[in-house]
Amino acid sequence: MLLGNDRSDDPNARTLAIMTGYERPLTPETMAEMRKEIEKVVLVPGLSIIWRQLDITHAQEVFDHVLVARFRGSCEVADLPPPSGFDNVLGFTHLSDGVILPFVEVDCERIRSLLRREFRGKSRPVRELLLGRALARVLAHELYHVLAGTSKHSTRGIAKAHMSPDDLVRDDLAFEDGDLAKIRLRISTNLELAAQSAVPLENRSAKQTEE
Ligand SMILES: [Zn+2]
16 A cells, blocks of 8 residues: 555644554553644654554555564563563664665563562553553654664663663653654654554564664
8 A cells, every 4th residue: 555645734744653452452441542642742842643553454545754663572571481581672663774764663571571679469451551651652652763764772761772761661652852853853844754554464584673
């Protein structure tokens, strides 16, 4: 499918479709919290974020920007896997010949393993909310690489290179102003971001980068 621009009367209006694919289902509570948190931190005037699932065909829709996000492993908040050491890759963005592609992967299994202590003593509903927030932070981080068009990191905020378990679940973690400005600039000028196809591509030669 070829995507074009479907401008409304507002010259600044843009749409960003986040096409999600889940290896294992998220609970509705986790998904709702993840979406809410993404919409809270991706503060771009005029930008509407539209959520779609990859396994459902949306033949006639067009968007200004498309990002494909796949969630790997179990996103269950009980039966947590053991800690898997330091420097776990929680998410990454596909690269091809050094170019950042709008294809993001989020590792549910590693994220929930990292949240063992944060989950301790918490009820299932609270864990589901915390997981939704954590998934959103990892997704927002990768979304930054795609939307800002950079593989570089900040020293603070969502665009920093490493996140602690506390960073993943605490009440407020936002983008630094400068990072948000980079996203806004690219969104408003449509630089190299519009995906040519909404079909999820598996890039065999893609390398992994990023935590
Ligand atoms: Zn990164």
